[in-house]
Amino acid sequence: METGAQTHEGKILILATEACAYPGADSVGQAHAGYPANTYVLRVRSPVMFPERFYMDCFRKGIDGIIVMSCGEECPYPGAYKALAERIDRVYQLMKAEGIDLHRLRLTAICTVCNRAFLKEVNDMNRWIVEHGPVQWKKAA
Template identity: 60%
Template sequence: MTHRKILIITTNHSSYPGADAVGQARMGYDANTYIIRVPDPVMFPEDFYLNAFDKGIGGIIIMSSGSDCPYEGAYERLSKRVARVYEQMKAKGIAANRLKLTTICTVCRAAFLKEISEMQKAVASV
């Protein structure tokens, strides 16, 4: 069975080290998962997400630092941006469960894997 691609956007200071901890512990996840490491996910405009879906990405997980973000106001801006993306997804008939904003810390291995597993289920019907 072929799985749709899952894009994970991680932060340099929290969620990427969490993903790295999963790898160092030799805890695996599906090969259809692609990780982008950025200073903070707030840098992506709304149309990035919609274009990704248009180009065949099955699901997107935005793993932010939440309120621990070192960039002032970034998480609040990101939350508002994602809310607007959800509205645009609804208008285009894209299921909301294909995009998730979550907080993952540097040692959150189980949570990291859980998010991927849940997204695998969400995109299975796409």
């Protein structure tokens, strides 16, 4: 790294389902394992409740990466995971239209004791953000 060069420590937002992923995140703390301080965990009932614009607004307000940690097919709400996957696909289309790299949004399943998987997702996103910098929007024509 050059002298005086700066690295971007972006912000990571995690939407963690209260039934699966949030207890997984909690198990990371119980294991006294650390993850980057630029990570914000939001406990949610079901991430399918967040509309497409929510994600775009997060990027506009300075979030550099979003990880949606769900229960996957084990979701306690029938049809919610399929609806969530479809919603994330629509968000990807909005991201493409704005020139935002799709790696900035991830959908993953995390179980109640998956602290290694939780840490891997967070650390992978953090490395990617440090390497690629802040969100780049399409230039207005």
